[in-house]
Amino acid sequence: MMLRESQIMKVHYVTAIAALFVVSVHIIMRVIMPFTMSLTYENVVANYHNIPYAILLELILVLIAIHGFNGLRIILLEYRQGKTWDGIVNIFSIIAMMAVITYGTRTIIVANGLGFG
Amino acid sequence: MKASKRTSISDNRYIDRDNREGVKGWLNPFKYSWERVSYWLQRLTGVFLLVYFIGHVFETSSLAVGEDAWNAMLQLTQTIWGHLFLILVIGTSTFHSANGIRLIFTENANGLGKAGRPDYPYNPLSLNYRQKSGIWVALILAAIAMLYGTRVLFGAE
Amino acid sequence: MNGLIQRIGIIKKKGIQKNKWRKNSEIIRNKILVKVLRANRIRGDSVHYDTFDIPVQRWSTVLDALLYAKSYLDSSIGIRYSCRMASCGSCGMKINGIPRLACYTKISELEGNTIVCEPLSNFPHIRDLVTDFTQFFEHHKDMKPYIQNENALTSDIKLSEYKQLPEDVDKYLQFSYCIKCGLCYSACPSVGTDTKFPGPQALAQAYRYFADSRDTATKERLDTVDNRHGIWRCHFAGSCSVVCPKGVDPALGIQLLKRHLMSNSKNQKRIAELQDRSKS
Numbered sequence: 135m136m137l138r139e140s141q142i143m144k145v146h147y148v149t150a151i152a153a154l155f156v157v158s159v160h161i162i163m164r165v166i167m168p169f170t171m172s173l174t175y176e177n178v179v180a181n182y183h184n185i186p187y188a189i190l191l192e193l194i195l196v197l198i199a200i201h202g203f204n205g206l207r208i209i210l211l212e213y214r215q216g217k218t219w220d221g222i223v224n225i226f227s228i229i230a231m232m233a234v235i236t237y238g239t240r241t242i243i244v245a246n247g248l249g250f251g
Numbered sequence: 252m253k254a255s256k257r258t259s260i261s262d263n264r265y266i267d268r269d270n271r272e273g274v275k276g277w278l279n280p281f282k283y284s285w286e287r288v289s290y291w292l293q294r295l296t297g298v299f300l301l302v303y304f305i306g307h308v309f310e311t312s313s314l315a316v317g318e319d320a321w322n323a324m325l326q327l328t329q330t331i332w333g334h335l336f337l338i339l340v341i342g343t344s345t346f347h348s349a350n351g352i353r354l355i356f357t358e359n360a361n362g363l364g365k366a367g368r369p370d371y372p373y374n375p376l377s378l379n380y381r382q383k384s385g386i387w388v389a390l391i392l393a394a395i396a397m398l399y400g401t402r403v404l405f406g407a408e
Numbered sequence: 409m410n411g412l413i414q415r416i417g418i419i420k421k422k423g424i425q426k427n428k429w430r431k432n433s434e435i436i437r438n439k440i441l442v443k444v445l446r447a448n449r450i451r452g453d454s455v456h457y458d459t460f461d462i463p464v465q466r467w468s469t470v471l472d473a474l475l476y477a478k479s480y481l482d483s484s485i486g487i488r489y490s491c492r493m494a495s496c497g498s499c500g501m502k503i504n505g506i507p508r509l510a511c512y513t514k515i516s517e518l519e520g521n522t523i524v525c526e527p528l529s530n531f532p533h534i535r536d537l538v539t540d541f542t543q544f545f546e547h548h549k550d551m552k553p554y555i556q557n558e559n560a561l562t563s564d565i566k567l568s569e570y571k572q573l574p575e576d577v578d579k580y581l582q583f584s585y586c587i588k589c590g591l592c593y594s595a596c597p598s599v600g601t602d603t604k605f606p607g608p609q610a611l612a613q614a615y616r617y618f619a620d621s622r623d624t625a626t627k628e629r630l631d632t633v634d635n636r637h638g639i640w641r642c643h644f645a646g647s648c649s650v651v652c653p654k655g656v657d658p659a660l661g662i663q664l665l666k667r668h669l670m671s672n673s674k675n676q677k678r679i680a681e682l683q684d685r686s687k688s
Contacts, residue, residue, distance in 0.1 A: 139640045140669045147355050154348050169403050173325060175318045182314070195308070202301040209294065212602045212641055213274070220636060238308045244315035269449075269532040270539070276529070276600030282505055283595065286646030286659075290597065293643070357644055359670060360663040366619070369582045369655025377660035378646050 353385030486536030497589030592648030604637035608648035
């Protein structure tokens with residue numbers, strides 16, 4: 135099922151606005167305590183153990199991956215034209231999106247499963 | 252401009268690339284208006300942030316390996332250059348977000364005025380100060396965010 | 409000797425806003441150097457520049473200077489021009505790097521002692537200052553730039569009447585002022601790389617007919633521009649509106665059409681049609 139370009143752009147705008155909110159929360163979490171302290175292993179893992187925060191991270195991953203790779207797709211489509219190139223760019227964008235989301239989700243799941251003991 | 256072979260337009264009307272500005276046209280924003288500068292910066296910051304995002308996902312995956320891997324990653328990134336890079340990321344993401352919000356409004360024709368009867372000197376209605384000031388606000392917010400980031404990152408040491 | 413006589417400040421007339429290209433001062437000269445790009449692409453010539461020393465007067469335009477060069481210095485200069493009054497759009501070229509109409513650009517409003525004249529970018533180059541507008545016109549034709557009305561009484565043309573209020577005319581009038589000069593197409597960064605992108609002129613004309621209350625081909629017009637290399641390859645760089653000599657403001661037309669595509673229009677008839685379209 136091929137989306138119309140106007141539908142893709144709606145997704146692009148919605149992911150942008152949603153990402154703005156979730157990324158802001160992510161950044162705030164890093165500055166509510168001294169920055170260096172917030173990056174210690176224990177504090178970071180504690181964040182991942184917090185289920186709502188883990189869901190937030192997953193949301194960031196999905197939203198930014200979609201928005202970013204769609205943007206790259208647009209740049210590449212404008213750079214060069216042709217049926218083959220258009221097909222390659224569309225497929226590459228989707229694969230890259232899925233690859234980054236999968237890799238990031240793996241980190242979230244594994245980190246969430248880690249304990250202190 | 253290189254001399255080019257003769258191409259017949261009727262052969263394939265969409266592949267004649269003679270005399271196109273190419274990527275150079277993207278890269279020279281300063282001879283037109285602020286909106287062109289914003290287009291250039293939005294594109295540049297977007298690509299930069301995408302590269303950073305991929306790197307960040309990869310960098311944080313060291314958490315899944317263990318504490319030693321995580322600390323090794325921190326050794327690599329929590330340096331002066333790492334902090335400077337992060338400040339750049341803060342600035343670019345603030346500009347990209349603020350300008351992006353402006354673009355969401357303007358590409359929905361909000362803040363561009365209504366179509367009417369143009370008169371000399373034919374100043375374009377869409378390039379008004381109401382939406383143009385959004386670019387300046389985005390740049391100012393990015394500068395403020397970078398200053399704050401500097402304070403957080405270098406002040407913590 | 410640079411031929412500069414004086415720089416005169418013009419009293420700013422009340423009510424006329426400052427335009428980026430209409431400077432508040434004139435540079436009065438009695439002569440100017442005009443550097444013209446020369447090449448015959450059909451013969452495969454390499455590009456070079458010829459410089460001409462041209463006497464000018466206070467109100468001389470770049471076109472006047474080029475025609476003087478053609479008449480008295482080098483008759484082989486290839487140049488298109490016609491009306492000499494910014495009405496036909498024939499004399500579009502890059503003047504000091506910016507797409508402008510030669511007949512509408514006064515020498516006195518240009519800085520520097522040398523004026524560089526080059527053919528419009530993004531158009532296939534033929535010879536000297538002449539470019540090929542075929543692709544540009546093809547993009548325009550793709551937009552079906554004529555009224556399409558399925559309710560028109562074609563059997564008896566005398567009984568077929570389009571009624572339109574002045575308010576309806578105002579919605580599209582400025583976009584109908586387009587003279588197809590190609591300056592916007594030359595200035596657009598997306599056109600510079602995307603050969604399938606119709607360009608600001610064609611998209612503004614798509615909006616001109618979309619917004620016309622006499623036209624009923626809404627769905628077809630939106631379908632024409634809503635594709636991978638259509639209206640969404642415009643990113644509001646605004647250069648098209650900066651260079652337009654007739655106040656068409658193609659950037660405004662394109663964003664207004666985008667608004668309709670995003671189904672955010674207050675126009676109830678259009679909303680109904682768009683809802684219809686989303687079901688198909």
